[in-house]
Amino acid sequence: MNEAAPRTNRKSPAGGETRLTMQDIARLANVSTPTVSRVLNDSPLVTGETRERVLEVARRHGYAVNRNAQKLRQARTNTIAVMLDFGSHRHGAIGDPFVFELLAGVSEALSIRNQELLLSPPGMEDARAFSDFFQARGADGFIVLGQGTRHAMLRAVSRTNVPLVVWGAVSPDAGYCAIGSDNVAGGRLAGEHFLSRGRQRWLFIGDTRHEELRLRYEGLCLAAKEQADVSIDLLAIASMAFTATAETVTDYLRDAPPPDAVFAFSDTAAMAAIGAFKARGLTAPREYSLVGYNNIPPAAHFSPALTTIEQKTDVAGALLVEKLMQLIDGGRSRSVMLPTRIVVRET
Template sequence: MADIARIANVSKPTVSRVLSGSPLVTQATRDHVLEVARAHGYAVNRNAQKLRQTRTDTISVVLDFGSHRGGRIADPFIFELLAGVAEALAVRKLDLLLSPPAAQDERAYQDQVNARVVDGFIFLGQGERDPMLRDLAKLGVPFVVWGAVDPTEPYCAVGSDNRLGGRLAGEYFLRSGRKDWLFIGDTNHAEIAMRHDGLSEATHGKSASIRVLRTGDMSYTSTLNDTAAYLATHPAPDAVFAFSDTAAMAVIAAFKEQGLRAPEDFALVGYNNIPPAAAFTPAITTVEQETHIAGAILVEKLMQKIEGGRAASTVLPTRLIVRET
């Protein structure tokens, strides 16, 4: 800064204000100082600059790799959600640090905040780490979660009404005259367990039964293999509720191998309403989560936490999109 100030014939504090984006300097002075800096090869060292500030202006987004085989995530839903978060952070001029969930200990996340690596965390998916998230909340670390919204949880979560989604699927099966249902998904995940609970609510007082197929993980391949193995040893159901649209596509493929097609032989409902679901053959009936607003809400809730405020959990609008299956 001293060199730039000398060359530009301004004071060092003026250079500091220009480089920090202060409104206390005129646009002409700002342009002059920045032109001198660029002409002489100077650039702001953002990491060094952050050490002088109270915040890092960096948010860590933590994906749920544990729910996918070999740490591979291929579900378009996750990337739609990630894109929404990235866009919302960009509007606030905040950096996104994409982090693998290597830390299973809540203290490791606290250390990242204390060491001023990041200002807070957005967890995309609870998976099976709810106990860790509960402990992290007790430490006062700023974070929000995309996942199941439960009033008993001590942390802020944003997600769809999973129970309602399950109930809507069940009511659709009943209207279609289906009585032998198969629920596909790992109920160790809070979101998926709520969807199963909602599906069960729809059977109350009705002559319908539910079987459960727990998949090895949330990948297309695992769902395809598990469904095919199930159909080889069990009678085919007349309705299937899959934990995601990607899983629903795997279900269609597995049933097709047995000569069964939707909707002639079975009704099918997926979850998430990813764009390929509408273009798939047959087009998949699904439960929609409004992911286009989820990213902005997650970022807004996290900033409330970072600024010392309270952030309440939010349930997004949830509705059934009826298509061919």
């Protein structure tokens, strides 16, 4: 297989241009073909003088490395598959900026390591699919952004020895490396915020089949544990999509007395809830207090500005990549739980 697609005047027997090979570069630079290969792969085994001579010849003749062919010769693909939780959103359309903040952090960390990012290969629905894709050298490992309801499947993937790191709930018995915030602490902070404002009828919006959301609900309940006058209602959302959340909250307010405190599973869900409450003539913080989650950039500029639980997403991408590379290198990676804090604004 030719190693390059050059721009050169070398003629084929038929009279057209042909491709320069590594053997040609070696002959022109007066070095061996393995030396050319080492230079093009940045090997430290080549002297600076030889490296410059080979690269100068390659540049002069328009030689370009065929990266696909190069990957086939290497032990690794230098490609990381990043999986998004499309299943938790209506019609697979993700509209939450938080997910893309995470993705941007992962992308930046991978680029620093000269790794390519392959976004959500299709058909990855069970452990066998992950294993087959890995064995076929589609990627060196996987970063999953959001457990969703796939916890059991991810545990099964971890048992196949496929390198895997997950953004989500951190659990000591998960079986795989996870990076995520202290969701219980986040829920407790929301509850303490409601207590400080004398709120008694609380509503949690979120699907507790998601481990992260279950832990946030657990933290909320812990904050109210010793408060006999506090009640907590749970509103399950079938989809994390904005419209689905708004519709579900609208239906809830039609059939139940309005709460005086709302804890939403995300900032976008909090915004959807505010719209549904406003349609019933209820505004925050006058009739109710509200806490979102994630502290996405629009949260501070929304009207009213959202009180929210902040996660340390500025370091999440780098941590996810670092942990995965440790696994790919044959090491072990421990899960990391990041701190949370409440950012109090208008709601």
